[in-house]
Amino acid sequence: MEINMLELNSQLKCLTKAGDLRSARNLFDRLPHRDEISWTTMISGYVNASDSSEALSLFSKMWVAPCVRMDPFILSLALKACGLSVDVKFGEMLHGYSVKTGLVSSVFVGSAMLDMYMKNGRVFDGCRFFDDMPLRNVVSWTAIITGLVRAGFNSQGLSYFAKMWRDGVDYDSYTFAIALKACADLEILNYGKEIHARTMKKGVDTTSYVANSLATMYNKCGKLEYGLRLFGNMSKPDVVSWTSIITTHVQRGQEQQGIDSFLRMRECDVCPNEYTYAAVISGIANIARLDWGQQLHAHVLQVGLAGSLSVANSLMTMYSKCGNSNSASIIFHEMTVRDVISWSTIIAGYSQGGCGEEAFELLSWMRREGPKPTEFALSSVLSVCGSMAILDHGRQIHAYALTVGLDQTAMIRSALINMYSKCGSIAEAEKSFSMSENDDIVSWTAMINGYAEHGYSQEAIGLFEKICHVGLRPDSVTFIGVLSACSHVGLLDLGFHYFDSMTNEYRINPSKEHYGCMIDLLCRAGRLREAENMIRSMPFERDDVVWSSLLRASREHGDVECGRIAAEHLLQLDPDCAGTHITLANIYASTGKWREAADVRKLMKSKGVIKEPGWSWIKVKDQVSAFVSGDKSHTQAEDIYNILELLASKEELTIQDLASILYVSEG
DNA sequence: AGTTGACGAG
Known part of the structure; x- marks a missing residue:
C-alpha cells in the first residue's frame, strides 16, 4: 500500500507540473485511496x-473526507486560493480554524494568511497579524x-x-524586487542606488526580477539611459525586460526605437503580453500613426488580448491622439470592466479632440456610476473650460476639486491657472x-504663459x-511663455x-x-531678412507656421x-490654402502691383480655392450662439450691426452706455 | 511525493 501511494502521487505530480490538469484530475478521481499528499498535489x-474556485471546492471536499488530517501544507494552499479569489470570508474562517488547531504557528500558514489579508485589501489586519506572528522568515517579511x-x-x-535587516533576516531577490518598486514609486534615487549595491553584493543584480526592478527604478527616477544600460548586461531579457525597454524609449520620445525593440523582441522569440502591447500602442499613439495602431488593434483582437484593461486603455489613447474620438x-x-x-483616458480624449460637451457628459456619468474622478479627469475638463472660455463651468469644476481635496495637486493647480487665464x-x-x-515648475509656466497671452509681458x-530664486529650473514650455512675452513687447535683445x-x-x-517665438520677434521688429535666415537654419522639416508669420x-x-x-x-506645403493666396494678393495690391495681385486672384479661381469665413461663438444665457463675419440671418441683425457701429465709432463706451443701447433695442 | 512572498499599464 505504501509503495503504491508513492508511485501514484509522483504520477499525479508529473501531470500537474506539466499543466495537464484534466488528466491529473482523472487520475486523482480514480485513486483507490487519497492521502494528504494526493490532495495537496491536486x-x-x-x-x-x-483556478481558485476549483481549488477551494476540492478543499471543501477534503474537509469532509474521512481519514485525512489537516496539515500546514493544505492550509497554506487554501489560504493562497482565498487571496487569489479575494474571498476574505472563507479566509477569516480558516484563520479561526488555524488558531483553534494551533496550525497558525506554522510560518507557512502564517505567511499565506498574511498575504491573504493583504490581497483582500485588509492592510491593517495584515499588519496586526504580522506583528503577532511567533516566527517570521524572509517570505513573511516580503509578504x-x-x-x-x-x-x-x-x-x-x-x-x-529596514526593520527586517535589524532583525537579522537576510534579503533575497523577492525582497529586493519589491523594495526597488517602493523606491521607484517614491522616486527616491539614493535609496534605490543603495539597494542596487546590496543586490550586487548578493550577486542577484542580473537575475530577471531584480534587473527589471532596478531598471524600472532608474527609469522612474529619470535616469533613463542608466535603466537601458542595465538591460545590456542581461544575458536573456524576458518579456518584462523588453516591455520596460519599449516603455523607456517611448517615455524618452524615441517612439521609433520603441517600435524597433518590439520587433526585435519577436525575433528573439519572446512572446509579448498585454503590458507589452499597451507599451507599443502608447508609442504609436504619441506619433499618431493611425495605420500602425489599427494593425495592432487587429492583432490584439486576434490573440485575444483586446479585452485586457491596459490594452483597451492604450487603444483609446491611440485613437484619441489620431483624432478618432x-x-x-x-x-x-x-x-466590460473599466x-x-x-474613464480619465476617454475624458482626456474627448477634451483634446475638441468634443467638450461629450467630455462633460462622461464626467457626470463617471461621478454617478464610475470611480471617484482623479486629477487626470478633472484637469482634462478644466482645459475644455479654458478653450471654450466657459468660466462658470470652470469655477464649478474648481469647487468640485476643492470638495474632493484635489485642488492642491500640481496637475489641478496648473490646469486652474490655465483655465482662469484662458477665460480672461x-x-x-x-x-x-x-x-x-513654490515647488512646481508647471504652475509657474502656466502663470507665465497666462501673463504673456494677456499682454502682461513685464x-x-x-x-x-x-524661478531660479525659489530653486526651480525652467523647462522647455516655460521658455515658450517668456519668449512670447518678449515677442509681444518687442524686446529683441532680451528674447535672444x-x-x-x-x-x-x-x-x-x-x-x-521656440523658433516660432523668435521669428515672430524678428518679424515684429521688421527684421524680415534675419527672420528668413533663421527659418532656413531651423533643424525641422515642415515649418508652415513660421513661413506664415513671415508672410503676415x-x-x-x-x-x-x-x-x-x-x-x-x-x-508648396499646402497649394490650396486660401489665406496664403489672399495675403499675397494683398501685399501686391498694397504696393501698387495690381497686375501681380490680379494674377494671384486668377490663380485662385483656376485652382478652385474658396476662402472659408472664420467663425466665432459666444454664450448668452446658457445658449451658445455662433456667428460669422457678414452674417445677417439673426432676427435682430439690424440692432446688432447698429451697436457694432456705435462701438466702432466711439473711443470709449461704458457698460451703462451699452446697457441703455441694449435696453432700447430690446424694446 | 506535497506548502508561503516579486518586476511591466493612463
Missing part, C-alpha cells in the same frame, strides 16, 4: 493555474512589504524593509497661483526671473538672451515653438520680396 495544481507597497504605503513598506468611444462602451484610467480672469489665475507651493518676465541661454545654460534643445509680417511692412518667398514655401 489542489496546488489548481492554485498554480489560478508584508509587498502588501504595503501594493496598497501605496511605500514608506511604510521600506520601514519594514469615435473609435475611442466605441472601445470605451464595449469594455478602471479609473479608462487673470486675477483668479493669480489667486490660484499664489495659493500654490509680469511674465518678472516671474520668469524669480533667453533663447541662447536655453542651449548654453539649460541644455534644452529649442523646438519648433511682409504684408505689414510692405516687403514684396519676402512675402513672395514665404508664400512660395507655404504653397
Whole structure:
C-alpha cells in the first residue's frame, strides 16, 4: 500500500507540473485511496493555474473526507486560493480554524494568511497579524512589504524593509524586487542606488526580477539611459525586460526605437503580453500613426488580448491622439470592466479632440456610476473650460476639486491657472497661483504663459526671473511663455538672451515653438531678412507656421520680396490654402502691383480655392450662439450691426452706455 | 511525493 501511494502521487505530480490538469484530475478521481499528499498535489495544481474556485471546492471536499488530517501544507494552499479569489470570508474562517488547531504557528500558514489579508485589501489586519506572528522568515517579511507597497504605503513598506535587516533576516531577490518598486514609486534615487549595491553584493543584480526592478527604478527616477544600460548586461531579457525597454524609449520620445525593440523582441522569440502591447500602442499613439495602431488593434483582437484593461486603455489613447474620438468611444462602451484610467483616458480624449460637451457628459456619468474622478479627469475638463472660455463651468469644476481635496495637486493647480487665464480672469489665475507651493515648475509656466497671452509681458518676465530664486529650473514650455512675452513687447535683445541661454545654460534643445517665438520677434521688429535666415537654419522639416508669420509680417511692412518667398514655401506645403493666396494678393495690391495681385486672384479661381469665413461663438444665457463675419440671418441683425457701429465709432463706451443701447433695442 | 512572498499599464 505504501509503495503504491508513492508511485501514484509522483504520477499525479508529473501531470500537474506539466499543466495537464484534466488528466491529473482523472487520475486523482480514480485513486483507490487519497492521502494528504494526493490532495495537496491536486489542489496546488489548481492554485498554480489560478483556478481558485476549483481549488477551494476540492478543499471543501477534503474537509469532509474521512481519514485525512489537516496539515500546514493544505492550509497554506487554501489560504493562497482565498487571496487569489479575494474571498476574505472563507479566509477569516480558516484563520479561526488555524488558531483553534494551533496550525497558525506554522510560518507557512502564517505567511499565506498574511498575504491573504493583504490581497483582500485588509492592510491593517495584515499588519496586526504580522506583528503577532511567533516566527517570521524572509517570505513573511516580503509578504508584508509587498502588501504595503501594493496598497501605496511605500514608506511604510521600506520601514519594514529596514526593520527586517535589524532583525537579522537576510534579503533575497523577492525582497529586493519589491523594495526597488517602493523606491521607484517614491522616486527616491539614493535609496534605490543603495539597494542596487546590496543586490550586487548578493550577486542577484542580473537575475530577471531584480534587473527589471532596478531598471524600472532608474527609469522612474529619470535616469533613463542608466535603466537601458542595465538591460545590456542581461544575458536573456524576458518579456518584462523588453516591455520596460519599449516603455523607456517611448517615455524618452524615441517612439521609433520603441517600435524597433518590439520587433526585435519577436525575433528573439519572446512572446509579448498585454503590458507589452499597451507599451507599443502608447508609442504609436504619441506619433499618431493611425495605420500602425489599427494593425495592432487587429492583432490584439486576434490573440485575444483586446479585452485586457491596459490594452483597451492604450487603444483609446491611440485613437484619441489620431483624432478618432469615435473609435475611442466605441472601445470605451464595449469594455466590460473599466478602471479609473479608462474613464480619465476617454475624458482626456474627448477634451483634446475638441468634443467638450461629450467630455462633460462622461464626467457626470463617471461621478454617478464610475470611480471617484482623479486629477487626470478633472484637469482634462478644466482645459475644455479654458478653450471654450466657459468660466462658470470652470469655477464649478474648481469647487468640485476643492470638495474632493484635489485642488492642491500640481496637475489641478496648473490646469486652474490655465483655465482662469484662458477665460480672461487673470486675477483668479493669480489667486490660484499664489495659493500654490513654490515647488512646481508647471504652475509657474502656466502663470507665465497666462501673463504673456494677456499682454502682461513685464509680469511674465518678472516671474520668469524669480524661478531660479525659489530653486526651480525652467523647462522647455516655460521658455515658450517668456519668449512670447518678449515677442509681444518687442524686446529683441532680451528674447535672444533667453533663447541662447536655453542651449548654453539649460541644455534644452529649442523646438519648433521656440523658433516660432523668435521669428515672430524678428518679424515684429521688421527684421524680415534675419527672420528668413533663421527659418532656413531651423533643424525641422515642415515649418508652415513660421513661413506664415513671415508672410503676415511682409504684408505689414510692405516687403514684396519676402512675402513672395514665404508664400512660395507655404504653397508648396499646402497649394490650396486660401489665406496664403489672399495675403499675397494683398501685399501686391498694397504696393501698387495690381497686375501681380490680379494674377494671384486668377490663380485662385483656376485652382478652385474658396476662402472659408472664420467663425466665432459666444454664450448668452446658457445658449451658445455662433456667428460669422457678414452674417445677417439673426432676427435682430439690424440692432446688432447698429451697436457694432456705435462701438466702432466711439473711443470709449461704458457698460451703462451699452446697457441703455441694449435696453432700447430690446424694446 | 506535497506548502508561503516579486518586476511591466493612463
